[in-house]
Amino acid sequence: MAYTYDPENIFAKILRGEIPNKTVLETDHSLAFHDIYPQAPTHVLIIPKGPYVTYDHFAAEAADEEIIDYTRTIAKVCEMMEVAEGGFRMISNAGHAGVQEVPHLHVHILAGRPLGRMLQPAG
Numbered sequence: 001m002a003y004t005y006d007p008e009n010i011f012a013k014i015l016r017g018e019i020p021n022k023t024v025l026e027t028d029h030s031l032a033f034h035d036i037y038p039q040a041p042t043h044v045l046i047i048p049k050g051p052y053v054t055y056d057h058f059a060a061e062a063a064d065e066e067i068i069d070y071t072r073t074i075a076k077v078c079e080m081m082e083v084a085e086g087g088f089r090m091i092s093n094a095g096h097a098g099v100q101e102v103p104h105l106h107v108h109i110l111a112g113r114p115l116g117r118m119l120q121p122a123g
C-alpha cells in the first residue's frame with residue numbers, strides 16, 4: 001500500500017504551530033495533546049511528528065528511533081494521566097471503514113469513565 005500524506009491536515013498544522021493545542025507532552029519525535037472534543041474525562045491524542053497517515057504506515061516506514069520515541073511517549077502519557085489503574089482504551093482509527101477524520105497517525109487514549117464495548121454490533 002502506498003500512502004499519500006496531506007500536509008494540510010489539521011495535525012500537520014498543529015505541528016507547524018499554525019493551530020494551538022493543549023500539550024500534554026512533547027518529545028523529539030512525538031507530540032501528545034488534549035482532544036478538542038473529549039469523549040471521556042481523559043482524552044489525549046498522541047501523534048508522531050513525521051508524515052505518517054496511519055499506524056500501519058508508521059510501523060512499516062518510520063525509523064527505529066521514531067518508533068521507540070512514539071511508543072515510550074504513549075507509555076509516559078499513560079503514566080502522566082494515571083490511566084492504568086482504572087483502565088483505559090487506546091484507539092487508532094485508519095481510513096474509510098475506520099472513520100479516520102484526520103489523516104495523520106494518532107492514538108487516542110480514553111479513560112475516566114466506563115467506555116462500553118469496543119464496537120457496536122454490525123447493523
Ligand code: 5GP
Pocket residue numbers: 010019021022033034035036037038045092093099100101102103
Ligand atoms: P479520528 O476520527 O481521526 O480518529 O479522530 C480525530 C480526533 O481529532 C477527533 O477526536 C477530534 O475531536 C480531534 N480533533 C480534530 N480537530 C482537532 C483540533 O484542531 N485540535 C485538537 N486538539 N483535536 C482535534
